[in-house]
Amino acid sequence: MRWMAFAAALLTLVLVGCGGHTAGRSEGASRDRIGVEEISQTSTQNAYEMIRSLRPHWLRVSNPGAGPVVVYVDGTRAGGVEMLRQLRATYVESAQHLNASAAAARYGLNHSGGAILIVTRRR
Numbered sequence: 001m002r003w004m005a006f007a008a009a010l011l012t013l014v015l016v017g018c019g020g021h022t023a024g025r026s027e028g029a030s031r032d033r034i035g036v037e038e039i040s041q042t043s044t045q046n047a048y049e050m051i052r053s054l055r056p057h058w059l060r061v062s063n064p065g066a067g068p069v070v071v072y073v074d075g076t077r078a079g080g081v082e083m084l085r086q087l088r089a090t091y092v093e094s095a096q097h098l099n100a101s102a103a104a105a106r107y108g109l110n111h112s113g114g115a116i117l118i119v120t121r122r123r
Contacts, residue, residue, distance in 0.1 A: 034095040047092050047118060048084035058097045058116055066100065066112040073118045081116070093121045
């Protein structure tokens with residue numbers, strides 16, 4: 001009976017020590033959002049490289065036959081993911097990924113590949 005209490009306590013310590021941390025991301029980082037803190041810690045030249053290093057799954061279409069990922073910059077449709085190469089990483093304040101259903105609900109049906117929303121720093 002004592003060994004069961006010891007095992008339960010040990011398991012609790014292990015779970016508490018491991019919980020909530022994801023390798024490669026700072027505490028509080030989201031799978032679907034990149035904030036200014038994470039961006040400032042990268043040494044990438046453009047927004048494409050930044051996303052590729054921090055959230056590479058954003059750049060891939062998960063469903064075969066789905067359309068391309070659509071990029072919006074400050075609320076305006078800017079094109080596909082290749083246009084991110086033209087946007088300096090230092091100009092990006094935040095980036096957010098929307099899956100296909102969230103993108104379609106927000107922007108319309110032609111978003112089967114999802115969307116990336118970029119907010120630039122106001123100068």
